[in-house]
Amino acid sequence: xxxxxxxxxxxxxxxxxxxxxxxxxxPQFDGATFESYRSDDAYPSQAESKELLQRFAGRGAPAKxxxxxxRAKKEPEMKPGVxxxxxxxxxxxxxxxxxxxxxxxxxxxxxxxIEYTALVGALGYKNTVxxxxxxxLLCIDEFELDDPGDTMVMTRLLxxxxxxxxxxxxxxxxxxxxxxxxRFAAQDFLREIHAMSDSFATIRIDGVDFxxxxxxxxxxxxxxxxxxxxxxxxxxxxxxxxxxxxxxxLAKVHxxxxxxLIDGVSxxxxxxxxxxxxxxxxxxxxxxxDRVYDAQVPIVASxxxxxxxxxxxxxxxxxxxxxxxxxxxxxALTHSAQLQSAP
Numbered sequence: 001x002x003x004x005x006x007x008x009x010x011x012x013x014x015x016x017x018x019x020x021x022x023x024x025x026x027p028q029f030d031g032a033t034f035e036s037y038r039s040d041d042a043y044p045s046q047a048e049s050k051e052l053l054q055r056f057a058g059r060g061a062p063a064k065x066x067x068x069x070x071r072a073k074k075e076p077e078m079k080p081g082v083x084x085x086x087x088x089x090x091x092x093x094x095x096x097x098x099x100x101x102x103x104x105x106x107x108x109x110x111x112x113x114i115e116y117t118a119l120v121g122a123l124g125y126k127n128t129v130x131x132x133x134x135x136x137l138l139c140i141d142e143f144e145l146d147d148p149g150d151t152m153v154m155t156r157l158l159x160x161x162x163x164x165x166x167x168x169x170x171x172x173x174x175x176x177x178x179x180x181x182x183r184f185a186a187q188d189f190l191r192e193i194h195a196m197s198d199s200f201a202t203i204r205i206d207g208v209d210f211x212x213x214x215x216x217x218x219x220x221x222x223x224x225x226x227x228x229x230x231x232x233x234x235x236x237x238x239x240x241x242x243x244x245x246x247x248x249x250l251a252k253v254h255x256x257x258x259x260x261l262i263d264g265v266s267x268x269x270x271x272x273x274x275x276x277x278x279x280x281x282x283x284x285x286x287x288x289x290d291r292v293y294d295a296q297v298p299i300v301a302s303x304x305x306x307x308x309x310x311x312x313x314x315x316x317x318x319x320x321x322x323x324x325x326x327x328x329x330x331x332a333l334t335h336s337a338q339l340q341s342a343p
Contacts, residue, residue, distance in 0.1 A: 002234075002236065002237050002238075004231055004234075004237070004238045004239060004240035004269065005237060005238075005239050005240075005265070006239065006240065006241050007239050007241050007246055007249065007261050007262070007265075007268075008241055008245050008246060008249040010260070010261050011252070011253065012253065012257045012260030012261060012263070013257070014122075014256060014257050014260060015122070016119065016122040016123040016127075019115065019118065019119050019122060019256065020109075020119065020131060022111075022115075022259075023109040023110055023111040023115065023119075024109075024110050025096075025097040025100055025101075025110045025139075026294035026295065026296075027294075027295065027296065028294070028296050029093065029094060029097035032094050032097035032098050032101060033098050033101060033102070034050055034053070034054050034057075034095075034098045034102060036094075036098075037050055037091055037094050037095060037098060038091075039091075040207050042207075043090075043205075043206045043207040045204055045205055045206045045207075046090065046091065046205055046206070046207055049084070049095065049203050049204075049205050050095065052082070052203055053082060053084075053095055053098070053099055053169075053203070054102070055078070056078055056082050056099065056167075056169070057098070057099045057102040057103040058102070058103060058104060078201065079199060079200060079201040080162045080166070080167055080168060080199050081158075081162070081167065081168030081169065081170065081199045081200040081201065082099075082168070082169050082170075082200060082201050082203055083143075083169075083170050083171075083172070083200035083201065083202045083203065084096065084169075084170065084171040084172070084203050084205055085172060085202055085203065085204050085205070086204060086205035086206060086207065087206075087207065087321075089207075089325075089328055090205050090206065090207035091205070091207070092141075092171040092205060093141055093171060095171075095205075096110070096139050096141055096169055096170075096171050097110065097139075099137070099139060099169045100137065100139050100169075103136070103137050103167075105135075105136030105137045106136055107134060107135040107136055107137075108135060108136055108137035108138070108139070109132065109135055109137070109138050109139065110139040110141070111139070111140065111141065112140075112141045112142050112290065112294075113140055113141070113142050113143050113144055113150075113154075114142070114255050114256060114287060115256055116140060116154070116157070117150050117153060117154065118254060118255065118256030119256075120153055120157065121254075121256075122256075125153065125156070125157070128157065129157060129160050129161070132157075132161055132166070133160070133161065133164050133166075134164065134165075134166075135161070135166050136165075136166065136167065137166065137167050137168075137169065138158075138161060138166055138167070138168050138169070139168075139169045139170070140168070140169070140170040140171070141170075141171050142171065142172065142290065143170045143171060143172035144172065144322070158199065159199075162199050168199060168200065170200065218305060218307055218331065219301070219305045219306035219307040219308075219327075219330050219331045219334040219335075220300075220301075220305075220334035220335060220337065221273075221301060221302065221303065221304070221305040221306070221334075222300060222301065222302050223302065224302055226302075227269065227271065227300055227301070227302040230267070230269070230300040230337065231267070231269050231300065234266060234267040235266060235267075236265075236266030236267070237264055237265055237266055237267075238265070238266065238267040238268075238269055239262070239265050239267070239268050239269055240269040240271070241269065241270060241271065242270075242271045242272055243270045243271060243272055243273040243274060243301070243303065244272070244274065246270060246288075247276070247281050247284070247285060250281075250284040250285065250287075250288055251280075251281070251284060255284065255287040255288075258287060258288045258291040259291040259294070259295065261288075261291075262291065262292060262295055262297055265297055266297065266298075267297065267298055267299075267300060267337060268292055268297055268298070268299045268300070268333075269299075269300050269301070270299065270300070270301040270302075270303075270306075271301075271302050271303065272302060272303040273301050273302065273303035273304045273305075273306060273309060274303060274304055274309075275304055275308065275309060275310070275311055276309055276310055276311060276314075277311045277314075279314065279317075279319070282310055282311075282314055282319075282323070283319065283322070285309070285326070286319075286322050286323065286325075286326040289326045289329055289330060289333075290326070290329070292329075292333060293329040293332070293333060296336075297333070298333055298334070298336040298337030299330065299333040299334050299336075299337055300334070300337045301334065306327070306330040306331075306334060307327045307330060307331055309327075309330070310323045310326075310327070
């Protein structure tokens, strides 16, 4: 048995060049392709979206040629960006990674929204533009504008890159003309938001959260004895921390470095989970869950069930979709841990 480590003892440092080099799809999407995307027949928009995105990536079927006097149907002109709008768990990130893998590009990058803003923070705006200018493709997962500073930085950055010929592909749970609503004074930034959204063709993807199709909708919560046994019997290196300590520690680490907190960890253990009532703490925990999910590291927890970790009033606010996505992922990760520990 390997002794568990404590996430709260880790203070990772990531350099700008390391951040740039890490802008690739998460390991779980290394092999994502349009062919492996399983569309749900009950939601035709999924198959339709896949066809549109194949054309965007240069993989669409050639236009059918008619006779000498016939007029071939002219395909609509593609905008420099595509924006995948839909609920969580409908396969948007899989399709985004499929674009990345399919597009024959010399320079292309794939990262979460928070990774791009962190890159600007680490390198400065001008250096980031200089580094990304000339890229053929920029993929942005989980596009969210949660504050005015991010709005100004990202609209300027994307505007400069589009002008230099870069194609954009993004996912979000919010249409581009509604970004920021309910979270800050979006009306003060409508010009910037609309200017950015003009670069995107919005593609709506409907469907049911695939993570919930085989789950009961609840996260797995363990007794203290079950938790101790799960940590002791973990294959590889487990982390073992009191939930409240981890939440406080996240405030000391930039979200772009959360992925480094779980380097080499095969199981994340959270003791004595309690309901989060502070918005800042809750959003940091969401960002942490996103990185754990990207790395596909199972979670075991005791205390309050993780699907109940966000206070009820938060689920009715402007960040509702973020919290629901995190709950969906927490449910999947705790069930994954249970499957691993099953005899």
